[in-house]
Amino acid sequence: MKTSTTGRARNGPDTDADDAPTAAADSPAAAPASRRRPPKRLILPALNAASIVAGISIWWILALNGFQFPTPPEVVATATELWRDGTLQEDILASLGRVLAGFLLGSAAAIPIGFLMGWYTVGRGLFEPWIQFFRTIPPLALLPLVLVLMGIGETPKIFVIFLAAFLACVISTYQGVVGVDKTLINAARVLGARDGMIFVRVVVPASTPFILVGMRVGLGSAWATLVAAELLAAQAGLGYRMQQAQYYYDIATIFVGIVAIGVLGLLMDRLLLLAESKLTGWQERR
Amino acid sequence: MNTTATGGISVQQVTKTFQLKGDDFVALDRVSLDIADNEFVTVVGPSGCGKSTLMNVLAGLEAPTSGRALVAGDDVSGPGPDRGVIFQQYALFPWLTVRKNVEFGLKVAGLGRAERRERAERFIRLVGLEQFADALPKTLSGGMKQRCAIARAYAVDPSILLMDEPFGALDALTRVKLQEQLLDTWSREKRTVLFITHDVDEAVFLAGRVVVMAARPGRIYDVIDVDLPYPRTEEVRLSPEFGDLRNRVWHSVYHQTPSEGRS
Ligand SMILES: Nc1ncnc2c1ncn2[C@@H]1O[C@H](COP(=O)(O)OP(=O)(O)O)[C@@H](O)[C@H]1O
Ligand SMILES: [Mg+2]
Numbered sequence: 001m002k003t004s005t006t007g008r009a010r011n012g013p014d015t016d017a018d019d020a021p022t023a024a025a026d027s028p029a030a031a032p033a034s035r036r037r038p039p040k041r042l043i044l045p046a047l048n049a050a051s052i053v054a055g056i057s058i059w060w061i062l063a064l065n066g067f068q069f070p071t072p073p074e075v076v077a078t079a080t081e082l083w084r085d086g087t088l089q090e091d092i093l094a095s096l097g098r099v100l101a102g103f104l105l106g107s108a109a110a111i112p113i114g115f116l117m118g119w120y121t122v123g124r125g126l127f128e129p130w131i132q133f134f135r136t137i138p139p140l141a142l143l144p145l146v147l148v149l150m151g152i153g154e155t156p157k158i159f160v161i162f163l164a165a166f167l168a169c170v171i172s173t174y175q176g177v178v179g180v181d182k183t184l185i186n187a188a189r190v191l192g193a194r195d196g197m198i199f200v201r202v203v204v205p206a207s208t209p210f211i212l213v214g215m216r217v218g219l220g221s222a223w224a225t226l227v228a229a230e231l232l233a234a235q236a237g238l239g240y241r242m243q244q245a246q247y248y249y250d251i252a253t254i255f256v257g258i259v260a261i262g263v264l265g266l267l268m269d270r271l272l273l274l275a276e277s278k279l280t281g282w283q284e285r286r
Numbered sequence: 287m288n289t290t291a292t293g294g295i296s297v298q299q300v301t302k303t304f305q306l307k308g309d310d311f312v313a314l315d316r317v318s319l320d321i322a323d324n325e326f327v328t329v330v331g332p333s334g335c336g337k338s339t340l341m342n343v344l345a346g347l348e349a350p351t352s353g354r355a356l357v358a359g360d361d362v363s364g365p366g367p368d369r370g371v372i373f374q375q376y377a378l379f380p381w382l383t384v385r386k387n388v389e390f391g392l393k394v395a396g397l398g399r400a401e402r403r404e405r406a407e408r409f410i411r412l413v414g415l416e417q418f419a420d421a422l423p424k425t426l427s428g429g430m431k432q433r434c435a436i437a438r439a440y441a442v443d444p445s446i447l448l449m450d451e452p453f454g455a456l457d458a459l460t461r462v463k464l465q466e467q468l469l470d471t472w473s474r475e476k477r478t479v480l481f482i483t484h485d486v487d488e489a490v491f492l493a494g495r496v497v498v499m500a501a502r503p504g505r506i507y508d509v510i511d512v513d514l515p516y517p518r519t520e521e522v523r524l525s526p527e528f529g530d531l532r533n534r535v536w537h538s539v540y541h542q543t544p545s546e547g548r549s
Binding site for chain 2: 206
């Protein structure tokens with residue numbers, strides 16, 4: 001009742017229509033549709049929420065019917081407990097510290113090397129065989145070697161994460177640089193720009209979307225590598241905690257670890273996505 | 287020849303060959319052409335006849351295989367801000383606003399912020415984009431993008447404008463409008479213009495002289511003077527004289543006799 005009155009008030013008076021002919025042309029079409037069903041931007045989150053609730057319910061039902069799962073409240077209780085005694089924060093910090101160190105170093109190395117490969121034939125010739133070779137090896141496969149060579153401290157773990165992030169990002173950066181529209185480079189040249197200027201003012205911005213995609217893939221790859229590395233060799237971190245819990249058959253703690261890894265991974269991805277939309281909003285979408 | 291001493295163009299026996307699977311492909315065969323200071327010349331011809339190649343040689347983006355290309359009396363030895371180039375694909379920097387695009391060449395030239403802004407403003411107004419100075423290219427129509435590209439080329443104050451089918455991707459109505467605007471801009475800011483097109487009407491409407499090219503090998507086939515008065519109004523476009531010239535150029539483009547073993 002109330003909604004229909006406001007709906008009429010919004011597109012009713014003729015004076016409004018005279019002031020803004022385009023708005024008046026839009027609203028009569030939009031209003032009846034919105035009265036019949038909620039707009040799409042509400043439907044999607046509603047479905048998402050419903051799906052999450054249903055998933056948790058199924059989990060709960062299975063847990064109550066003989067499966068070895070802890071129930072959702074049990075997991076929440078375990079999480080609260082781990083948080084109270086500081087273990088959860090400690091593990092999160094240890095894992096995040098490693099992944100950020102490896103990821104930042106990896107991206108910082110990948111971007112200049114990707115540019116060198118894309119811009120100079122010499123750079124490409126020298127780097128390409130190594131990158132192509134290491135690309136086919138999952139970074140974790142190097143962990144035994146790295147552990148032997150670098151000991152069991154933080155260095156080997158950060159190194160494999162670095163490698164994972166680096167390989168994903170370097171290829172993408174390289175492809176971005178190689179794919180820069182030749183006419184844009186020519187346009188800069190005919191405006192008097194020399195190589196250095198073209199690099200900074202054309203090649204770098206034009207390949208930014210590729211670099212950011214590479215960084216996102218790299219971050220995902222780094223995160224996956226981190227958890228696996230911690231399962232194999234660590235004294236703290238989410239992977240280590242799950243590994244320990246496995247010994248004690250502590251499934252609730254394993255669940256906490258899984259959820260924490262998922263949530264943190266999602267958060268980091270969203271942050272990069274936000275940076276992407278800020279930095280590459282100029283792109284023409286087709 | 288005194289045309290080469292000023293802001294004119296002189297193309298002397300320019301040949302350009304490309305290596306294609308071991309064979310030499312002759313894109314330009316001994317092309318010679320002189321364009322006087324502030325003259326507006328259009329080039330028409332079937333696709334593949336070397337129009338873009340000729341422009342790239344003059345722009346300094348490609349070196350001729352033999353022969354000389356002179357601009358203002360000097361050999362072309364690379365691209366430079368004395369020759370503004372306008373590409374068919376607009377080639378605007380998509381991450382820069384209209385204003386920053388127009389300022390690009392000024393920044394390259396080392397102009398200060400205030401001076402850049404002032405010059406850019408002037409040329410943005412000249413092409414009528416002042417409402418869109420802070421818009422990104424993706425929000426502009428094709429015609430507006432090309433006007434921005436024209437402003438960007440003009441801003442660095444080149445003595446020569448080289449335009450490669452600049453209106454080729456636009457619809458017929460927009461094209462006519464931009465032709466008129468271009469002539470209007472040109473009459474207020476005179477430059478030597480080499481304008482490439484595949485549209486016979488456009489070639490005649492804009493030019494003081496139409497150069498017709500032929501393919502295989504790419505060469506100049508005919509040069510037709512357009513003795514129509516500027517400003518070119520709609521009246522001129524619909525006049526019988528225009529029609530006659532158009533027919534002449536049309537015949538020259540579409541009924542070319544094959545080359546008689548020139549190479
Ligand atoms: N870089 C290149 N390498 C090989 N062939 C080329 C190159 N550029 C142009 N050509 C050839 O030269 C001919 C003339 O090209 P172009 O000048 O672009 O013609 P137009 O602009 O008149 O259509 C075409 O047949 C084209 O395939
Ligand atoms: Mg062409």
